[in-house]
Amino acid sequence: MLDIKQIRANPVAVQEKLSLRGGDYDLQPLLRLDQRQRDLETRRSQLQSRSNTIGKAVGQKIKSGSDPQGPEIAALRTEGNDLKTQLAELDPEEKALKLEIQNILLTLPNLPSDTTPQGKTETENVEIHRWGDAHKRGPEGILPHWEMGEKLGIFNFERSAKVAQSRFVTLLGAGAALERALISFMLDQQIAAGYIEALPPILVNSDSLTATGQLPKFAEESFKCADDDLWLTPTAEVPLVNLYRDEILESDALPIYHCAYTPCFRREAGSYGRDTRGLIRLHQFNKVELIKIVNPETSEAEHETLRQNAEAILQALELPYRVIELCTGDLGFGAAKCYDLEVWLPSAETYREISSCSNCYDFQARRANIRYREAGTKGTQFAHTLNGSGLAVGRTMAAILENYQAANGAVKIPTVLQPYLRREVL
């Protein structure tokens, strides 16, 4: 959520930054509501103050012997009732305004960072660097991963559609073991990098989704339980960040690092026909997620190390990838700055997103009300939150099935995974 005070103070600057994302943002209606709300608040608090004085006066007079039924107290009661009537008129309007303002604020995306490259669409994203070109292979003799997987019998889509629907997979035998090995390897590596492992709830309530920014705008992207205020989490970022919702942390408790394996669930509404085959776009997929809650002064540096922690997995697996920085037009709703890691998929001869590392600055923290207190100072400040995949497991498996295909049709197991899988080829 954006800071209404900032919008009030610099409406033009905020509007310009928002428009870098593309789309129209007119902040004037919001500012008018805000002004009206504050006027009402001033009025209301004056009336309230008088009402409090009367309330106290009545009590005092009765205590010091006035007749509770006498004219003096009757007059105060009348004035009190009068104020109550006036307040009853102001109050609903002010509450409605507050709600309206809040609802508008909740729909506004984060401001892009000053360092985020400007651009309208993903074509203007900026490549930062590439890694592993030496291992990069072309499509010659490469089966797409879904064909390879079916040939090896390590997953099955057709039967999964029977169990659930399309865009679900069942991993079988070595496929299930490989997925499990990848999860263990990723977690072990991130734990070694300083992240505290968490195994959080994967059903989350509406407040949690609102705090991290999936609600109210992206409700159609998540699966919702019919009878409870619970949703299947679209990413572990939601439960992990919300662990600290409505908390005031001591500054020495920061930074907080968590990693977590969870399944993730996405409805993929509006992506019909895209990536219909294989492990790339499923309603349910596994991911190891990284989150950080940090002091604002360190968040830029923390973002860089977060990205390196994600990159380290790809390097250890010797999968060729590139890092791109999203331009302002391609930035996610809550992100101020974002790097995507894209792994090489030889069958398609493209790089595909396998990790997204975002710095949300204080955007989520304001929604989630996650603050910290600097020792010895008065007041509190919003922390910064960061998140990144480390990594998307299904897409990692896809990348391995393609990049590690040998000429004889076997798939070699990356060296670092061999201790986990206790085998060298699939």
Place this chain on the structure above:
RNA sequence: GGAGAGGUGGCAGAGUGGUCGAAUGCGCUCGACUUGAAAUCGAGUGUACCGAAAGGUACCGUGGGUUCGAAUCCCACCCUCUCCGCCA
């Protein structure tokens, strides 16, 4: 799912209509005493909003209601705990 108990400040725990943002204790911060520490003593110690400031307002699980006045009374909801049942 059934029965019961309960939700108050960092924690514990008073408070059942009036001056209560809230006693007391612990914790924490600063100070005094001490060679240092402990103990002791003194002062301070919630959050947010409005306001240039003085100051004002709100918050005792959440939302309504009664009243001149609600932590306290009424209604609804949420959550936690205990026991029973069921269950991985």
